[in-house]
Structures are given as structure tokens and as C-alpha cells.
Amino acid sequence: MELELRGITKRFGAFTANDQISLKVEPGQIHSLLGENGAGKSTLMNVLFGLLRPDEGEILIDGVVTSITDSGEAVRRGIGMVHQHFMLVPVFSVTENVVLGFEPTKSLNRVDYRQATEDIHRLSRQFNLDVDPDAIVENLPVGLQQRVEILKALSHDAELLILDEPTAVLTPQEIDSLMEIMRSLAAAGKSILFITHKLKEVKAVADVITVIRQGRVVGTAEPSASESELASLMVGRDVRLTVEKTPYDPGDEVLEVRDLVVLDDRGLVAVNGVSLDVRAGEVLALAGVQGNGQTEFVEALVGMRPVQSGTITLHGRDITNLTPRQALDVGLGHIPEDRQRDGLVLTMSVADNLVLNTPRRAPFARHGTRNLSAVNENAQRLVRDFDIRTTSIQEPASSLSGGNQQKVIVARELSRSLEFLVASQPTRGLDVGSIEYVHRQIIEHRNRGNGSLIVSSELDEVLALGDRIAVMYEGRISGVVDPTASRESIGLLMAGHTTETASV
Ligand SMILES: Nc1ncnc2c1ncn2[C@@H]1O[C@H](COP(=O)(O)OP(=O)(O)OP(=O)(O)O)[C@@H](O)[C@H]1O
Ligand SMILES: [Mg+2]
Structure with a gap:
């Protein structure tokens, strides 16, 4: 498909x-949209997919002006979109999900599942998707669920696929496979609009890069441009891609975890006897492929999931099995993995979300009465310091772009006085400029002599922040290494080798 956007506002x-955005996507092209948080990328894609109506501008498909009034119309015109929050029904099979809403019928009211299953087999083979049509979606890892979304679009003959931050939730291995899939789709003539904040990915697959800043196209770039060139084009200033740290000078143990056992939602052992110490003035980075117990481990630390056995102490005080409220009160800061579920109340204002943990405390309330001006002053300050892009602090958090929602959580957690910070994927979905800022804040927290545990599936982040790196595999710690360890040796630990066999 040849797609042209003309003056979309x-x-x-x-x-x-979106301010007069124009761009062209050729058949078989992987076209990458690069831009800082709140630049207007998702808005533009929602316009293209018929979820939003533009105020001005035209969409041309193969040279013909086309009005896309809703997403059904977009699908009929050959446009598919893989949403960042998947729209699949967890308890349905792959086939059931793919046909959902578009059931192929033999007679008028009979769904032809056999035909659908054959289609899935064929597409799955053609594009190396490797998806079992009979698998139940909730049993599939995230990377495969995403492929189901891609299959769904392809089964409706999509000629142009919109992928809005598809890699944010994937493991490095899953990202590599997605890149392969994108290449084979493009080779078959499909066009792809690809949004990501990871410059390496852009450089690896994009044919063309369009950079958007504050709603406007500010230029195009060649995939051969360096990461720092791309970064400065995006944010309009130089960005330091590495974190500067003062030398590692740890104090006493702050957090001590002993023989922790935690179950997952299905009652299976997810954390299987983990012992760890984090010291004052130290960032302990917890690396690992997602799904190896990191999520359950963190939830147990912050009182969101019961501990079966073992102990957690903070400054020598037993904090095993606290309620989330008590965890807040002992000074545990938490940046959760799922920001929309655990980090924000989307219908509440930005200002209220910025005091979500301490609404009934001074200075935000006195004798049970809210101090509105303190709440608002706090919000103004954090919006400025963390560069949260919002039209007003009274806007609901739901209206913020994904990255700006993340910044609200980070700002709230890092701006109160903490005994200890637990952060899961703290920079997921953030642009390079914001990553720089958040990393600096985490390091400043460390330099003030505090302990932190940072869980990240980004090896770059683990290496940039960690004073020591613990690797988790199948519910256990497979090794603890220095940040000078090689990527290969950390990779081996992530695959289940122990420190001895990985020879670090
Ligand atoms: N429904 C809405 N109401 C009000 N403002 C909105 C709405 N949707 C988006 N915006 C604003 O439009 C701007 C662009 O948002 P958009 O989601 O397109 O950004 P983005 O480039 O996708 O950013 P990110 O990289 O963080 O995902 C943001 O500043 C956001 O606050
Ligand atoms: Mg977005």
C-alpha cells in the first residue's frame, strides 16, 4: 500500500x-516514527486507524483521498494496528481471537473455524510466526500474544501495519524475532509504521525515519545516522546516553531478603528461595528474562503479594508480609511494572496522581482537610522538573501519552523521602531524554546513601545503573556479578547457567 498523510492536524x-503532519509510506517500506514522549505519534496513528478524527488534513491510500471514519473502515481499507495493550480475550484460543468480530461464515450464522485455522497455519508459515491456532491466549508468552495480534491483522488482509511501541513489553529474544517478522512482512510488500524509543531497533530495521517534535515533523533521518544524532534530532538538544556515577562506596546492608518463597497467580512457586542484600548507597540491578519470578519477587517486597516463607528486613526491621499501605509508611518507594494497573488512577487528575501515596499527609492535608494549594504547587513543581507534558495539571492521567504517564509515577516516587526504592522497568516507554533524567534521579538517590533495587529486562539499563547485578532464573538467583562482567556472561546467567559454569 502507498500511504500518504497530508497536513494532518x-x-x-x-x-x-498533530500540527500539519505530512509523510509518505511506500509499499514494502518500514517507516519509523521517532519522537519524544508526547510528540504526537500515537495520536497520529489513532487518526490513521480511525480512532480519532483529524481537524484538518487528508489521508491518501494509493493516491486516492480516503476518509477513515472508524477502525472497521480502516481494517476494510487494509490497515492493521497492533495495540500496545493487547486487545485479545485471554481465555479464547488463537483462532477464536483471530476471527473475533470478523467470523468467516459458511452459511449466514455458522462460523467457519476450519477455514480460519487453515488461514492461520498458512500465514503463520509464510511469515514465520510459529503460532499454534489451538493454543489458549493466556498461556502464551507476551511475544506470542503479540504475534496473534499481527496474525489477526494479516488475516484481514492488512497491507499496512501500525506497530506502536511493540517492543516495549518484549524480551531481547522476542525483539529479535519481531524484527525478523517485520523484515519478512516488508519483503512480501507490506508497509509498516513502526514506533519505538529504542534507537538501536530503528537503526536495525527502518528504511525511512521521520522525526516528530511537539506535533510537527522536524525532519527525516537515515538509518545510518548515529544514535546520538538521532537522539538530538528527537529532543532538540544533545543527550548523554551514558550515566555518570560517583565511585561505588556502599555502606551497611539496608534490605536483607532471606530464603524468600512466593507463589504466582496460579499457586505455583515463582520465587524459590531467594536471598539478597542491598546496601546503603548501592543500586542492585535485578536482571533476567521476564517471567522468571522478578514480578512476584517485587510484589512480595512491596506488600502486594503474600510471602509463603522466608523474611524481608529493612534496616533490621522485619517487613515481611506488610500491607501496601504499611509498605508506603516504612518508606518503600515503588515504580510498578504495569503503570496503568498499579501506578495510576487514570480517571484522576495529574495533580492527584502526583500525591496518590500521601494524600492524607502534611503538607497535602491538615487535620483531614485537603490543602489544595499544596497539592497544586507540588504538581506544578514536578511537572516542571520531570518535564511531564500535559496541558494542565487538572487533566486526567488517561489523557497523557504513555511515556508521560510513566513520568508521573517516577516523579511521585522519587520526590518523597524514601528509605528504599524498588523500581520495575523504570524507563519503559520513555524517550532517550527522559531516560537520561530518570537515570540521573536514581543515581542521585543512591548518592544520597540510599539503597535501590532496579528490575530491568534491558541489559543496557542494568549495566548503566547497577553497582552489582543479580540475575534471576526460574525463581532463583543464578549469579551476582559486577557491572564489568561481559554481556555474554550475563546472558549465560539469564539462560540458567550458574556463576561457575558461566565463568564470570
Ligand atoms: N484524549 C486526549 N485529550 C487531551 N490531550 C490528549 C489526548 N490524547 C493525547 N493528548 C495529548 O496529546 C499529546 C500527544 O500524545 P501522544 O499520545 O500522541 O504522544 P506520543 O508521541 O505517542 O508519546 P509517547 O512516546 O509517550 O507514547 C500529549 O501531550 C497528550 O497529553
Ligand atoms: Mg505513544
Whole structure:
């Protein structure tokens, strides 16, 4: 498909999210949209997919001006979108999900599942998707669920696929396979609009890069441009891609975890006897392929999941099995993995979300009465310091871009006085400029002599922040290494080798 956007403008009230955006996507092209958080990328994609109506501008498909009034229309016109939050029904099979809403019928009211299953087999083979049509979606890892979304689009003859931050939730291995799939789709003539904040990925697959800043196209770049060139084009200034740290000078143990056992949602052992110490002035980075117990481990630390056995102490005080409220009160900061579920109340204002943990405390309330001006001053300050892009602090958090929602959580957690920080994927979905800022904040927290546990599936982040790196595999710690360890040796630990066999 040849797609052309001409002068697309989209306003939300007085705010212009897309300002005269024009771009062209050729058949078989992987076209990458690069831009900072809140630049207007998702808005533009929602316009293209018929989820938002543009105020101005035209969409041309194969040279013909086309009005896309809703997403059904977009699908009929050959446009498919893989949403970042998957739209699949967990208890349905792959086939059932693929046909959902578009059931092929033999007679008028009989769904032809056999035909659908054959289609899935064929597409799955053609594009190396390797998806079992009979698998139940909730049993599939995230990377495969995403392929089901891709299959769903392909089965409706999508000629142009929109992938809005598809890699944010994937493991490095899953990312590599997705890149392969994208290449084979492009080779078959499909066009792809690809959004990511990871410059390496852009360089690896994009044919063309369009850079958007504050709703406008500010230029195009060649995939051969360096990461720092791309970064500065995106944010309009130089970005330091490495974190500067003062020398590692740890104090006493702050957090001590002994023989922790925690179950997952299905009642199976997810954390299988983990012992760890984190010291004052130290960042302990917890690396590992997602799904090896990191999520359950963190939830147990912050009182969101019961501990079966073992102990957690903070400054020598037993904090095993606290309630989330008590965890807050002892000074545990938490940046959760799932920001929309655990980090924000989307319907509440940005200002309220910024005091979500301490709404009934001074200075935000006195004798049970809210101190509105303190709440608002706090919000103004954090919005400025953390560069949270919002038209107003009274806007609901739901109206913020994905990256800006993440910044609200990070700002809230890092701005209160903490005894210990637990952060899961703290920079997921953030642009390079914001990553720089958040990393600096985490390091400053460390330099003030505090302990932190940072869980990340990004090896770059683990290596940049960690004073020591613990690797988790199948519910156990497979090794603890220095940040000078090679990527290969950490990779081996992530695959289940122990420190001895990985020879670090
Ligand atoms: N429904 C809405 N109402 C008001 N403002 C909105 C709405 N949707 C988006 N915006 C604003 O439009 C701007 C662009 O948001 P968009 O989601 O397109 O950004 P993005 O480039 O996708 O950013 P990110 O990289 O963080 O995902 C943001 O500043 C956001 O606050
Ligand atoms: Mg977005």
C-alpha cells in the first residue's frame, strides 16, 4: 500500500497534538516514527486507524483521498494496528481471537473455524510466526500474544501495519524475532509504521525515519545516522546516553531478603528461595528474562503479594508480609511494572496522581482537610522538573501519552523521602531524554546513601545503573556479578547457567 498523510492536524481543546503532519509510506517500506514522549505519534496513528478524527488534513491510500471514519473502515481499507495493550480475550484460543468480530461464515450464522485455522497455519508459515491456532491466549508468552495480534491483522488482509511501541513489553529474544517478522512482512510488500524509543531497533530495521517534535515533523533521518544524532534530532538538544556515577562506596546492608518463597497467580512457586542484600548507597540491578519470578519477587517486597516463607528486613526491621499501605509508611518507594494497573488512577487528575501515596499527609492535608494549594504547587513543581507534558495539571492521567504517564509515577516516587526504592522497568516507554533524567534521579538517590533495587529486562539499563547485578532464573538467583562482567556472561546467567559454569 502507498500511504500518504497530508497536513494532518489534531487538536485536543486548545492543544495541538498533530500540527500539519505530512509523510509518505511506500509499499514494502518500514517507516519509523521517532519522537519524544508526547510528540504526537500515537495520536497520529489513532487518526490513521480511525480512532480519532483529524481537524484538518487528508489521508491518501494509493493516491486516492480516503476518509477513515472508524477502525472497521480502516481494517476494510487494509490497515492493521497492533495495540500496545493487547486487545485479545485471554481465555479464547488463537483462532477464536483471530476471527473475533470478523467470523468467516459458511452459511449466514455458522462460523467457519476450519477455514480460519487453515488461514492461520498458512500465514503463520509464510511469515514465520510459529503460532499454534489451538493454543489458549493466556498461556502464551507476551511475544506470542503479540504475534496473534499481527496474525489477526494479516488475516484481514492488512497491507499496512501500525506497530506502536511493540517492543516495549518484549524480551531481547522476542525483539529479535519481531524484527525478523517485520523484515519478512516488508519483503512480501507490506508497509509498516513502526514506533519505538529504542534507537538501536530503528537503526536495525527502518528504511525511512521521520522525526516528530511537539506535533510537527522536524525532519527525516537515515538509518545510518548515529544514535546520538538521532537522539538530538528527537529532543532538540544533545543527550548523554551514558550515566555518570560517583565511585561505588556502599555502606551497611539496608534490605536483607532471606530464603524468600512466593507463589504466582496460579499457586505455583515463582520465587524459590531467594536471598539478597542491598546496601546503603548501592543500586542492585535485578536482571533476567521476564517471567522468571522478578514480578512476584517485587510484589512480595512491596506488600502486594503474600510471602509463603522466608523474611524481608529493612534496616533490621522485619517487613515481611506488610500491607501496601504499611509498605508506603516504612518508606518503600515503588515504580510498578504495569503503570496503568498499579501506578495510576487514570480517571484522576495529574495533580492527584502526583500525591496518590500521601494524600492524607502534611503538607497535602491538615487535620483531614485537603490543602489544595499544596497539592497544586507540588504538581506544578514536578511537572516542571520531570518535564511531564500535559496541558494542565487538572487533566486526567488517561489523557497523557504513555511515556508521560510513566513520568508521573517516577516523579511521585522519587520526590518523597524514601528509605528504599524498588523500581520495575523504570524507563519503559520513555524517550532517550527522559531516560537520561530518570537515570540521573536514581543515581542521585543512591548518592544520597540510599539503597535501590532496579528490575530491568534491558541489559543496557542494568549495566548503566547497577553497582552489582543479580540475575534471576526460574525463581532463583543464578549469579551476582559486577557491572564489568561481559554481556555474554550475563546472558549465560539469564539462560540458567550458574556463576561457575558461566565463568564470570
Ligand atoms: N484524549 C486526549 N485529550 C487531551 N490531550 C490528549 C489526548 N490524547 C493525547 N493528548 C495529548 O496529546 C499529546 C500527544 O500524545 P501522544 O499520545 O500522541 O504522544 P506520543 O508521541 O505517542 O508519546 P509517547 O512516546 O509517550 O507514547 C500529549 O501531550 C497528550 O497529553
Ligand atoms: Mg505513544
